[in-house]
Amino acid sequence: MNISYNWLAQFIDVDQTPDELSKLLTGTGLEVDGIETVEAVPGGLAGVVIGTVLTCQRHPDADKLSLTTVDVGDDQPLNIVCGAPNVAAGQRVVVATVGATLYPTNGEPLQIKKAKIRGAASEGMICAEDEIGLGQSHAGIMVLTTDVPNGTPAARFFQLEADHRIEIGLTPNRADAASHLGVARDLRAVLGKPVQWPSTEAFQVHSTDFTLDVRVEDAEACPHYTGLTMSGLTVKESPDWLKKRLLSIGLTPINNVVDVTNYVLHGLGQPMHAFDADAITSGAVVVKSLPAGTPFVTLDGTERKLTATDLMICNGDGTEGMCIGGVFGGKTSGVSEKTTRIFLECAYFSPASIRKTAQHHGLKTDASFRYERGTDPNMPPFALKYAALLIGEVAGGTVTSDLVDLYPNPIEDFRVAVSYKNVNRLIGIQIDYERIHDILHALDIQTVDLTENGFTALVPPYRVDVTREADVVEEILRIYGLDNVPLSDHLAADTLSDFPVVDANQLQTRVGQLLAANGFVETMSLSMTRPAYHDALRPSLPLADVRLLNPLSEELSVMRQSLLFSVIDALVYNLNRRQRDLRLFEFGTTYGRQAATDGKAGKYVESPRLALALVGDKTAETWQHKPQPVDFHDLMAAVGQVLSVMRVQPTGQQPADSTIFQYGLTYTLNQKPVVTFGLVQPKLAKLADAKQPVYYADFDWKALLKQYRAGLSYTEVPRFPDVRRDLSLVIDKGVTFEQINRLARQTERKLLQRLTVFDVFEGPQLGADKKAYAVSFTLQDPTQTLTDTVIDKTMQRLITAFERELGATIRK
Incomplete structure (x- = not known):
């Protein structure tokens, strides 16, 4: 899972560097696998500054070139040969200095070097917007209106702040942290700083001119469903700020409406879906399952056969599905450039239902990833309002229906009884009771029914991994910090449950x-x-x-x-x-x-x-x-x-x-x-x-x-190599391999690891009552590498024992 450092800063005030932040997150159980710098434009405009053209005159040997001197804040101005038709003295311009590498909008990267152009020295380049990757225009150089000092980095002037992509190896139980908000909640518990939720105060229903009938027929698979309509939208490319947010975590922008749903998904951890409202020809949206075998074409153009348990978002009461609920949208109801009205849904789906559907169809999407692990059942109304505000900002349009909120059986908080004795026993030290309660409150876990022996923890339902006393203790420990628990002289493990009896x-x-x-x-x-x-x-x-x-x-x-x-x-x-x-x-x-x-x-x-x-x-x-x-x-x-x-x-x-x-x-x-x-x-x-x-x-x-x-036994993997030696023993036919095995292990108890018969021979040349066993001996010392001297002495002891006890003859 990818998290943007700058995006995270919108939810919580972080003054730590990305490296420092990664250590904090790893300490809480959100292990950081890597940090990558994400530049707003390739190269980050390193070596590109703002300057002033001091002089400008025509090149004596080229009609289309100009000789300029440019002040970039150094002791001496730069001599630059410029081919732009609009260059003139007194202009504020963007200058790429010697050594800078430019990444143009179209074309290969270009490194700026000192050069002579038609006999005139050139110590840099005055840039057009396409030459530094900020646009498409190549009609002339960029002429700025600004009073910033010469030498100001162009990246700072254009507010092209670099971001850092933090890759978190999210464990399956931490569905609550699969968003920027979720990560911020953990940081709140560690840093003691508040989480800054986005505001939805400006949300309002402008009219009810376009109202759809919304029904849920399978409340078990869809306990909470919300939706609204918006009209007057213009679907187009998203603004730069929205595209940068998505690009910072590795997503490809699509259009302003779809990009908002992805923005809310990765910001709040709440999946949602936008339908082209004109495709809802029945005037009704029904959440139900369709008959097994019903064909459905998903957004990727693939026709899939539905199962009887797949939850579908349907166009009316018929068999026309518009979306596989919580997994993948349909091709015919998706948002396109022609869309002017949408139905925006936001729901909580049963994790078991989504998991089964996603597994059956082989569909793994960002939405199904979160739904099948468990999202916040109380989030949909807030996320829906927030998304509607953002869509109104980037695509225009207004809300044209009341917000439908179907939640017949609200999911209650988990109640978990916790004793201080078990907290101290499992962590290994005694933590101040007030500190315990502060940690839990910072994690949105309330404590009630307090006694001198313990309390009851009220765990919000979005924490699907905290349902037992041991889970609550784990929450306390990961925020308190494993590094803050000193190692005792006598380490031991403990558990709240008995080990199961073998069945x-x-x-x-x-x-x-x-x-x-x-x-x-x-x-x-x-x-x-x-x-x-x-x-x-x-x-x-x-x-x-x-x-x-x-x-x-x-x-x-x-x-x-x-x-x-x-x-x-x-x-x-x-x-x-x-x-x-x-x-x-x-x-x-x-x-x-x-x-x-x-x-x-x-x-x-x-x-x-x-x-x-x-x-x-x-x-x-x-x-x-x-x-x-x-x-x-x-x-x-x-x-x-x-x-x-x-x-x-x-x-x-x-x-x-x-x-x-x-x-x-x-x-x-x-x-x-x-x-x-x-x-x-x-x-x-x-x-x-x-x-x-x-x-x-x-x-x-x-x-x-x-x-x-009796359970499993474990032996450390040997660090030193083993050695094989072979012997051919001529023995009486009545001697068994078990006798050889027993005698060998009695003779060499430390180094002998294995012995195996790999050939048996009988023939008149050995005698009527004789046979030959070819036996391999594997020797190994777990503490050191065996030397030839030790190996030879060991094999000689074995040979002597075989000759003395079994009457064996060693074939050369």
Whole structure:
């Protein structure tokens, strides 16, 4: 958001430099991203002064040139050769001195240098208005009527005061500061100076000759709507002062009426719109929505299809829209050079309604930017009167209707209970109570119901970001100044609310969405299963079966202790229907019963689980490549994604239970299993009529939830580079990578960050019972750069440990 320094000075008296002002604004939370000097004319007329022509005579070698001497306030007058036909002695003129760069109205910039013209020395240039960018005329030099001293800068004489464009990185919550008035209100609280509102005392209704019927049919989307008509206008180019204001913040002037609406928008933060009143053929303006799919052509010439929730400013009760309320005007009702009568509207629209419409149509305008964040619901009548006065000043015309003000349900101030105890606790120091109230009053926040413990803050509705006690405390702190709060020896953070408890349902949804995005389909199966399945799994089942007292059938007579056969049954059902490539997941509960102790029956145990299952091919057959069957590593990747979402980093691994898996792994955390996965034993798969290899993973969902509640951990990003070293280990086939991993980390606990197997080799040259692992070791010291000496010693310790403990041979 851009703010003009000179424009801001109309709202509040600022004697700070732009740089000093930027520090004040940043301190209040309106962070200044940059300051740019905006010159009234390019170059700011630097080096151009007012002078007096002392002498003037014809050039002896050129009929159209004159030799002049010009007093510009220096010790000696300047000799200047001038080609203007109207130059004469005694004139007050504009002189560009040597070194000045001129930016003419048309053409390229010109730097003034000493020169010889037809043999005569020339030490400057007497200027026409187009040569310094002040107009179009080139008929002759500018002849002034003035008594200012010679040498007076031309920029001062023409009142071409430079401005400064202050760019503020406005945060989404500070909609109240999206204007010069909003910024001035913050400065009022910091500087203790009053805000100078523009006057509307001169506003008057001259007649009611042109009155329109104005109705609002959707008061929820448009709680406050105002409007009036003006007649006898002349639409033309805006005066210089208005164009300069808009140009100072990077806006392009359009015409005097539209420029006024933009001026009020950026001055007061209140969007408004002017309609060509002759386009309102029905004599009525109705605020309502139109049927979904209704076409509407906006000002940019694009036809858009409306939704049923788009709020429209309509011509009468028909389907003719004139403007998408609060977002964008229509092509047929816009103000043009032919406009002589206008209907001027100013409203407060529901932020949710505008946000939805702007998002749907992809329209981001200055008006929608403010409306969708929340404007002042009480501003429209004042802004409308102010705009009418300005339009009357720059375009002529008079107000020809009463001011329509439709506000059936005024929006009340927010009431926020505040305790001094929480103010002091959150800020970290005790602030004088009178100072607290002064800050809030300067921010238009009144304090009532005062007690020794606190008060009630009445927050104006334009402060949409101040609705809680913590928000009020933040307002106090940002004006009091963060820099004025000393740092204590024991820093701590505090909050008014408890941290939310982890929602297991939300986590389950998040994991389910992750799996679905990776091609998995969720299944839901019965919790009852066949006793034969449990008999096959019996060696791995730690609990006794829970049998139903009155089963529907023998096939469904026990509660399942594993999700394995639930998902295999689902796989078989789909495989039998020619769905061969399957990825399934299921969130479910398993049931068991503990053994009886001391004559007491064992307790029932329920365990929430997550199961994954893969069969078939991972890629379909195409002309480019053959189908590739799923394998262990596809399942391993899916397991890793689930653990990543659940913020679980396993600390160990071991071979999976051979009763269930032909091969696989169990990841452990603090020596407790969290997931087991691998290739299901073929005999178990066949028991459920599955004739294809089945890859299966079983998560302890309760353990994952418990670990997630532990929260996030953070490690500082290393400042020093890591180093990789590779070893090729010849080892017995019975040695697992987990043994290598465990031994390596026991041997080097500080520097070893990662180790990975990147190649496995078996062959007769190694021996019948041998294999070779190519292992990469990543070393890193967080405190310093590793030297070759330290790296070599570390690797030698690892080699010695592998040779001694695992009987490894290092291949060279």
